[in-house]
Amino acid sequence: MRRRRRRERPIEFLLFAAAFSSVAITAGIVFVLFTEASVFFKHISFKEFLTDRQWTPMFSDAHYGIMPLVAGTLVTTGVALAVALPLGTIVAIYLSEFAPHKLREILKPLLELLSAVPTIVYGYFAIAIVAPFLQKLIPNLPLFSMLSAGIVMGIMIVPYVSSLSEDAMGAVPMLLREGSYALGASKLGTALKVVCPAALSGIGAAYILGISRAIGETMIVAIAAGMQPNLTLNPMEPAATITAFIVQVSLGDLPHGSIGYQSIFAAGLTLFVMTLIFNIAGHIIRKKFREAY
């Protein structure tokens, strides 16, 4: 018996190695981003990176200010959230509190298919259908705009928000609802004033997942929002996001080791830090504000 157990030691070690490989991946990401970006920051000061208002690494008169790219990312994310958060929350409340059980079992997986569609297909959708449609509604809207990219991105994110929020609302015990009904509250009143507050941590985590998805989304913005860095907060204009810039440089033929090549790692590091902050915030919210019943 003991010998058999000893023979299994190597197996356990192999399994552990597999589990530990996930840590190695994170280490790999951090290692690559930091080493390449550190070469970048040897040439460009941190101050210039954060305060310069232009991003033109491909021009002869090169400027390396990340601001325009961050602005593009924030605006497209903002538009996407303006679509996804209200829509996703209402869908979650409807599915959890109003829809009959059978209907919910059908609608939920159907909605989740929305996030299964490849983002490149959404990119095509944004440029071939949504943008021309919006141009008819809003005169002077350019074909490439953060608005059309953001709206499509928002629809893609709806299931992330609605599914997680609905899970959180479903976990609220029936007793709370019954107590509310017993006091004479309506269904809507119970949903908004009892169920939602009780599921707040789950809903918050769902929102944050949506935000970090929107920040990191690449193909939709690369196709539909334009590739030109543009320091603006106006969603009607085209502008490149951090992700779109990385795609644009990767499509070109930049030599390995050139400063343009390293600039995508500096941009990637910025992106990684931004999403990391949201992921940690989501983790804290889930841990700290978890309502226990």
Next chain:
Amino acid sequence: MTDFKKFTARRRREDRIFKVIGIACTLVGLLTLSVLLADLCWVGLKRIDWQFLTSFPSRFAERAGILSAWVGTLTVMFVTAVAAIPLGVAAGVYLEEYARKSWLTEIIELNIANLAGVPSIVYGLMALGLFVYQFQFGRSILSAGLTLAVLILPIVIVATRESLRSIPIIIREAAYSMGATKWQTVVHHLLPYSAGGIATGVIIALSRAIGETAPLVTIGALTFIAFLPPSPVTGTFPFVSFEWLKSPFTVLPIQMFNWTSRPTQDFHVNAAATGLILIVATLAMNTVAIIIRYRIRKRIKW
């Protein structure tokens, strides 16, 4: 009394109004999906024919095809599956069955949760620095497959863990009481019982990998490939060749991206056709996963 009746009537009306709003919001999502599908069919369906499937890309839209793209997608997916499934399942088994509570386990778990939130393009940058240059795999099918494997690893791990967790503890206790070792319990009982759940997770993970574009752009997928990777079967000894792993690659989403970003309309037709193939493939994979999950839930009653 009439005041009270009016009050409750108003509340009921609010409930009904919200119900309508809720249905409308749900429909927005579903309608978008249907419009998207309808448009892809309308524009792209007639473009999908034998010529389209068996031609290389071309400067002329009507002569272009997706032969190198779908062969690329299949080979890259093969590498991804071979790398991600054993690794992910092993990691899941370790975390669920072997790991004792320790700071190391805690770090691994936290890390997996965080990896799932890292944007896919960041994985691409990692792969560019590590696989393409550090390990000298080049801009190849091998690099692409490994990149996507790394990307879907968290999904496979989480699916494995969840499906192991749903097996009641009595199964393990029964196996131990018959003198089985831990590994025997895992191989003879836990893995077979959780195979359906793991399969669901793997299919969903692969359906995500099949549509991934951004990380493959960063590691340098080519958009114009007019050749196929060398055959894995050769006429001379040892009859198997892994040369194809080092071959440059393109995949369906990359090809679609290339056609979508061209200004002329006729290339958009090709893009729509490719998109239709992609979306049908991913939706089909997801449907299979949903059906498997549904049947497991119905059949297994511990």
